[in-house]
Amino acid sequence: MQLLDAWYVVALSSAVVADRPTAVQFHGQNFVLWRDTDGQVGVLPDRCPHKGASLSSGSIRNGQISCGYHGWCFGRHGQCSSIPAQHTGEPMPHRAQTRAIPAREAYGFVWIWWARDPLASLENLPPLPEVGPLPEDADPTWRHLEGEVVWQANWLRVLEAFMDLTHAPFVHSGSFGAMAADQLMPEEHWVRGDSLYERVLAPRDRHYRADQGRGLRAWFNSDAKESPDDTSAGAGVQHIQLWLANVSLVRVVFGDFQISLCTAHVPMADGQTRNLWRHFRSFLRTPLADGNARGRVDRFMAEDQRVVETLTPLHPDLEGRGDLLLASDAMTLGLRKLLREKRSAGLLL
Ligand code: FES
Ligand SMILES: [Fe+2]
Structure with a gap:
């Protein structure tokens, strides 16, 4: 059973780091999470659009996820920024991209928006639930x-x-x-x-x-x-x-x-x-x-x-x-x- 058009927590914030990908299984599908150079969390399907390798088995390069098979790199919006086997100067094929899942961080968790229509516009997503009261992490009284x-x-x-x-x-x-x-x-x-x-x-x-x-x-x-x-x-x-x-x-x-x-x-x-x-x-x-x-x-x-x-x-x-x-x-x-x-x-x- 899946609830659609909803925010779900999928990971602890502390589990998503900048130097290695994190694999997450969610509603029977696999996703990869990582942190880019700005500290923002990226969430992509854990499948490289080139030949289907698991992106979470790859590595992080310059804040992007790099597939371990042929080194294609993806940013957190799903765009491919590098195809090492292509000649320099060749345009990036339009189809070299994957679908980014909208993600936010709050309350020590990473949240994703699980859309009824995955192709719908990502503008104007509803706000996250207001979970609380919860102490701030830095609060010394907790x-x-x-x-x-x-x-x-x-x-x-x-x-x-x-x-x-x-x-x-x-x-x-x-x-x-x-x-x-x-x-x-x-x-x-x-x-x-x-x-x-x-x-x-x-x-x-x-x-x-x-x-x-x-x-x-x-x-x-x-x-x-x-x-x-x-x-x-x-x-x-x-x-x-x-x-x-x-x-x-x-x-x-x-x-x-x-x-x-x-x-x-x-x-x-x-x-x-x-x-x-x-x-x-x-x-x-x-x-x-x-x-x-x-x-x-x-x-x-x-x-x-x-x-x-x-x-x-x-x-x-x-x-x-x-x-x-x-x-x-x-x-x-x-x-x-x-x-x-x-x-x-x-x-x-
Ligand atoms: S399968 Fe990912 S780069 Fe080839
Ligand atoms: Fe209980």
């Missing part, structure tokens, strides 16, 4: 980490899992889910445009019963201060938001102590999704705590992966004929309704 993990599951199933509240006490009973009440109904939820949001109370006392007195949680618990985000004494707040096509943000706020996890769920193929995550914490900002924080993200991602990879059928059931969704699945229902609307508009294939 520490951030990045990572990625591939799941054998459809990207829409994965997207749903990141908005699915009621699985937490079961799937995550070995990690942060120990904090969760069985009845996790959102305090507030809405759908605006292509974004869904929900806010949930995170009761602190149940959270800390799980491993009171140990590690980060004990430290976190002992010093937590109240803030406007504390809706009641002893409670924190969890904000979960999703932006189509493929970004989720989970923010857990206990006063000044906050954790945010922004994840892009990149559709590699119909049954394969690459989760690119950026994790931010406002406490224990020393690099010495990175190993612990990364271990926690890896652990709860693995908990989700185990169950999401078992879901059948492969795609979410937009008609509601196969699944039995209830009021407690409000966000899943909201997302599926939005996807049905996209499909009616010819934007979900």
